[in-house]
Amino acid sequence: VNLDLTKHLTPLGYHFAPDPSSQQVCTIGGNVGNNSGGPHCLAYGVTNAHILAIEVVLADGEIVTLGGLDAEPSGYDLRGVFIGGEGMLGITTKVAVRITPNPSSVRTLLLSFDTPRDAAATVSAVIAAGIVPAAMEVMDQGITIAVENYVNVGYPRDAGAVLLAEVDGLPDGVDIDAQRISDIGREHGATDVRQAASDEERMLLWRGRKTAFGAVAQIAPNYYLHDTVVPRSKLADTLEEVYRIADEHDLAVVNVFHAGDGNLHPLLLFNGQEPGIYDRVHAAGAKIVEASLAAGGVLS
Secondary structure, three states, X not given: OHHHHHHHHHHHOEEOOOOOXXXXXXXXXXXXXXXXXXXXXXHHOOHHHHEXXXXXXXXXXXXXXXXXOOOOOOOOOHHXXXXXXXXXXXEEEEEEEOOEEOOOEXXXXXXXXXOHHHHHHHHHHHHHOOOOOOEEEEXXXXXXXXXXHHHOOOOOOOOOEEEEEEEEEOHHHHHHHHHHHHHHHHHOOOOEEEEOOOHHHHHHHHHHHHOHHHHHHHOOOEEEEOOEEOOHHHHHHHHHHHHHHHHHOOOEEEEEEEHHHXXXXXXXXXXXXXXXXXXXXXXXXXXXXXXXXXOXXXXX
């Protein structure tokens, strides 16, 4: 299990960088199959960047090793082709992972905004300023309230959206970047900026983000999740289009997403027992994908 690996490595000064929201249950083999990302893929990259070699069983039963423990193995990158293949090319039986040293210093900020547009604009401005945080995650008010009801980690219930931003590295540089993000947030309408005062508080804030999908049960028994990527400059406009599409189809929607790389996760909420509901959900989902593509985005 992904989180078990990091828990094992942390006392030794290392961790496995890919950290999907399903980190508590997803496996390293599953991460390889799906080339999984996660909040910290903004700075550290997705699974493909952290796998050195894999042993796989091909369709005819042949066992082969793709990649190698050398820094730059020669030949075609068949390892890279296999990662993200979702099991279509063979079955993974062993994985050699690249482990990442733990940063010497980490700062985690929670910024509150009146609207998701303000939060999205802040994200674009931070990147435009030349800052590459380890992670930048946005949750709108609906999912923030659900998460707070679920795990009680101290998220503001009255904010239209919250931005969870984390910077890591050497202490002096981290302090400077944290201050710059705070300033940029306030310039873009942040109503409150809070910095985690301890590792325990930092972990609580992340626990809230990573239980977001489970918290949806506070609102509705079913959800339909989409996953698209749009240019950061189009993030705010695409978000507003997602809300409009949901209204048009008489559906509730909440948004929680990897804002730093423009990765959207709109969740259409519904009760599967309602007659005809799936037609509306599927129609709205198709419109959301079309809107993402029209904004210059792709399926992620």
